[in-house]
Amino acid sequence: MSRIGKQPVELPSGVTASLSGQTIEVKGPKGTQSFTATDDVTISVEDNVVRIDPRGKSKRARQQWGMSRTIVANMVHGVTDTFKKELEIQGVGYRAQLQGNVLKLNLGLSHDVDFQIPDGVTVTVPKQTEIVIEGHDPQLVGQVAANIRDWRRPEPYKGKGIRYKGEYIFQKEGKKK
CATH class of the missing domain: 3.90.930.12 (Ribosomal protein L6)
Incomplete structure (x- = not known):
């Protein structure tokens, strides 16, 4: 189990996330960033929290799980700060x-x-x-x-x-x- 992937990404005030398929777009005061995840993970946005879960138990799914969560967390940090x-x-x-x-x-x-x-x-x-x-x-x-x-x-x-x-x-x- 990915210790990093388990943690949800909380969206601070002023930051919104929208999901269309496997692409998540994060908007904040400093700009907009988007990321398209692979089909090995599932992204969900609810109550100012972004959750990433693996699809299956394959090695690739577990690798993509932690990496995708880190990329989304960096996007949230990037649209609020530098x-x-x-x-x-x-x-x-x-x-x-x-x-x-x-x-x-x-x-x-x-x-x-x-x-x-x-x-x-x-x-x-x-x-x-x-x-x-x-x-x-x-x-x-x-x-x-x-x-x-x-x-x-x-x-x-x-x-x-x-x-x-x-x-x-x-x-x-x-x-x-």
Whole structure:
């Protein structure tokens, strides 16, 4: 039994959910999101509570049960609040700046990196060494943060690169003479 799937998703005030077939649409003050579930689960909306139940006892039905419940819970959170990832840039001369819908990264490469910001995500640069990514879809926010981080991952000897805020980088010892 899925411990996550058993829990119902409660809808806060100002949030409504409508169901048409296997597609649930959640509307809130910050926007609208929809999700189409597989035929392995049953979705029901009643009294400001969304319940997800598996159809059958197959392994796939149990997998989809917990995942579908988590996606619906994230949608409810996304239409009321935003998801946020913070990145730090460490290294001499490494910096970021925002120019319209493009994030310019100077990461010690032979060229500046121009990262096009996708729709549905807001990127701010409070300092030259900090990047804040916000949005209503946790998968999209995490993917954008990972794509930015991939341009210069933290290296283990000096710790230079782009890291998540609060991320610990294990420092290796250099060569000895």
